[in-house]
Amino acid sequence: MAASRRPTLADVAREVGVSAKTVSRVLNEDGPVSAQTREQVLTAVARLGFQPNLMARNIRVGGPDTTIGLVVPDLGNPFFGAVAGGIEATVHDRGLTLLMGSSGEDPGRERDLTSKFLARRVSILMVVPSVGADHSHLKPHRAAGLPVVFIDRPAVGLSADSVVSSNRAGAHDGVAHLITHGHRRIGFIGDLPVKLYTRRERLAGYRSALEEAGLPYDRSLVTSAHDQQGAAAATAQLLGLEDPPTALFAGNNMVALGMVAELSRAKRKDVAFVAFDDVALAEALEPALTVVAQDPEEIGRTAAATALSRLDGDRSRARTVTVPTRLIVRGSGERPAPAVP
Amino acid sequence: MAASRRPTLADVAREVGVSAKTVSRVLNEDGPVSAQTREQVLTAVARLGFQPNLMARNIRVGGPDTTIGLVVPDLGNPFFGAVAGGIEATVHDRGLTLLMGSSGEDPGRERDLTSKFLARRVSILMVVPSVGADHSHLKPHRAAGLPVVFIDRPAVGLSADSVVSSNRAGAHDGVAHLITHGHRRIGFIGDLPVKLYTRRERLAGYRSALEEAGLPYDRSLVTSAHDQQGAAAATAQLLGLEDPPTALFAGNNMVALGMVAELSRAKRKDVAFVAFDDVALAEALEPALTVVAQDPEEIGRTAAATALSRLDGDRSRARTVTVPTRLIVRGSGERPAPAVP
DNA sequence: CTGAAAGCGCTAACAC
DNA sequence: GTGTTAGCGCTTTCAG
Numbered sequence: 001m002a003a004s005r006r007p008t009l010a011d012v013a014r015e016v017g018v019s020a021k022t023v024s025r026v027l028n029e030d031g032p033v034s035a036q037t038r039e040q041v042l043t044a045v046a047r048l049g050f051q052p053n054l055m056a057r058n059i060r061v062g063g064p065d066t067t068i069g070l071v072v073p074d075l076g077n078p079f080f081g082a083v084a085g086g087i088e089a090t091v092h093d094r095g096l097t098l099l100m101g102s103s104g105e106d107p108g109r110e111r112d113l114t115s116k117f118l119a120r121r122v123s124i125l126m127v128v129p130s131v132g133a134d135h136s137h138l139k140p141h142r143a144a145g146l147p148v149v150f151i152d153r154p155a156v157g158l159s160a161d162s163v164v165s166s167n168r169a170g171a172h173d174g175v176a177h178l179i180t181h182g183h184r185r186i187g188f189i190g191d192l193p194v195k196l197y198t199r200r201e202r203l204a205g206y207r208s209a210l211e212e213a214g215l216p217y218d219r220s221l222v223t224s225a226h227d228q229q230g231a232a233a234a235t236a237q238l239l240g241l242e243d244p245p246t247a248l249f250a251g252n253n254m255v256a257l258g259m260v261a262e263l264s265r266a267k268r269k270d271v272a273f274v275a276f277d278d279v280a281l282a283e284a285l286e287p288a289l290t291v292v293a294q295d296p297e298e299i300g301r302t303a304a305a306t307a308l309s310r311l312d313g314d315r316s317r318a319r320t321v322t323v324p325t326r327l328i329v330r331g332s333g334e335r336p337a338p339a340v341p
Numbered sequence: 342m343a344a345s346r347r348p349t350l351a352d353v354a355r356e357v358g359v360s361a362k363t364v365s366r367v368l369n370e371d372g373p374v375s376a377q378t379r380e381q382v383l384t385a386v387a388r389l390g391f392q393p394n395l396m397a398r399n400i401r402v403g404g405p406d407t408t409i410g411l412v413v414p415d416l417g418n419p420f421f422g423a424v425a426g427g428i429e430a431t432v433h434d435r436g437l438t439l440l441m442g443s444s445g446e447d448p449g450r451e452r453d454l455t456s457k458f459l460a461r462r463v464s465i466l467m468v469v470p471s472v473g474a475d476h477s478h479l480k481p482h483r484a485a486g487l488p489v490v491f492i493d494r495p496a497v498g499l500s501a502d503s504v505v506s507s508n509r510a511g512a513h514d515g516v517a518h519l520i521t522h523g524h525r526r527i528g529f530i531g532d533l534p535v536k537l538y539t540r541r542e543r544l545a546g547y548r549s550a551l552e553e554a555g556l557p558y559d560r561s562l563v564t565s566a567h568d569q570q571g572a573a574a575a576t577a578q579l580l581g582l583e584d585p586p587t588a589l590f591a592g593n594n595m596v597a598l599g600m601v602a603e604l605s606r607a608k609r610k611d612v613a614f615v616a617f618d619d620v621a622l623a624e625a626l627e628p629a630l631t632v633v634a635q636d637p638e639e640i641g642r643t644a645a646a647t648a649l650s651r652l653d654g655d656r657s658r659a660r661t662v663t664v665p666t667r668l669i670v671r672g673s674g675e676r677p678a679p680a681v682p
Numbered sequence: 683c684t685g686a687a688a689g690c691g692c693t694a695a696c697a698c
Numbered sequence: 699g700t701g702t703t704a705g706c707g708c709t710t711t712c713a714g
Binding site: 005006049051052053054055056058059065067074075076077078080081082084085088097098099100101102115116118119120121140141144253257260261264279280281282283284285286297 | 346347390392393394395396397399400406408415416417418419421422423425426429438439440441442443456457459460461462481485594598601602605620621622623624625626627638
């Protein structure tokens, strides 16, 4: 059972007794073809199970490939899955397909992936940039007209479109919600590394909410974690302070999981908390988890729409689109602060 | 700012004053090249920002493209995201890239996607087949040596490898756990449509556990839902029966969310429950959620390993690999059944 | 309406 | 070490 060569245009042409060009015409509904030959060609195509080689076509036509290159930190993270879903839904009608890879937050891998995608002549490049990644190597491609969109975090060293959540305003709203319920000492558990764009923005929102309420910024109440374990530990550490916080703000969904787990383990029913980013089962918790929800699908749709407009000739200068977050009040933020002595 | 043409091998060659083949040799580390010209070529490549056109290369070399086509029902579903992550991790070293699309459980879209992928000459095709999809159109490609792997559900009308969870055994274990704690009337809320492979298998596991314990199979205790809302309604409906179940088994993670939400809403702290598929925050619930956990990453890794072995010439007959599930006992399944009168 | 020739960007197979 | 020629599978261009 030898792996038989796949049929080509020429095979079909020979089969019918016409030229390759005629077969090509039939398949692309280009120029005129007699109903007669048309029929014969289609029959032969079906019988041989012929499928035109898209790569060969693209190379001749010269245009970009009908793919979108998408680099995310982690394919398994539902946030990026939802972003990808939003992109796909938006570009599907244009016949574009997603080429995906994960960088693991490693600038080197990110660069390998983008290079590979560029070598494939993707129509559009979308990247969730890793901390420390430099994007200057994309400059010539941008100049050549390639739409590039950065997702969730802005570009570094390159002027390009980007789409982000309203991190700062969202964090502000979440923290303000806690303040409204009387809390004056609020812990912040952010992601790592501390240079991460989303962490910086969300911390800024936290600080602005404090400032607005005339509360002091206490560095000892700000800590970090990069996984669920770490977040649990950070939670325990904050609660163990001499003058501990009466409320906590989780800087992302991973942190939220660890924080909730630790509070539940320690049976601390007195601590109020709010998390950035929604999680499944948030409503089923006791108390139900109040969150600052992002809209990853909308981020994906927006990124795709932006890129498509560039593809269609929009030459206006690079813009950053902010997708709003939404405070979903479910209860966990309303535990009252204890009366101050 | 005209969109300048991207440089080609010939451009680089002209720049340096050598032949295209020499440049090719440098880039592919093929045949011998003097250190002198090598240096010059690399310089020119860097200066022009040249990136070889992978499509052109592939077409000449004739082999399949270095991509894996992956069709899933829904990109936003974390289960499939994790599967994709497992695949990518396994194939990364071979230089393969993921081409992904979502079918929305629509056999037509699934077919469009697979056809597109085949036209791109993917090295490997992986599909989570939709209910009602037929795969006979893949036969010629299989015969031509294309590795095809079905994920989460077996193939229809085609002999090909597949990788699935131990749905039957897993459901059996979950239900047996409930029986162990004294439950004799156990509700089953499965997914929809009822013809879905995973639903059938899990229901079979449910039945086998009942049978093993000498318990009757009562059809009125078996119902369905295809989203969280529906699952909540189904839960309410089961608990409203004249002779209601004292324990519930959720057939998937979506159903679990709805079920937990409804039990929490109705403040039914007496009902025991177990869910198929793990969910975030399961430990933080009260009681913590006992689940039959799947291992989607491992499913992805296994699928990839299987496909790679085919690529490497394994011609043995098609096999179905079952990835074990694991009962994670956290508490929700241990609420005792009320004493029978 | 149809076909022959040329060429997209690259590499295999031979020269030198 | 390096260049030349041919050709991957397809489409463009121009003749019939």
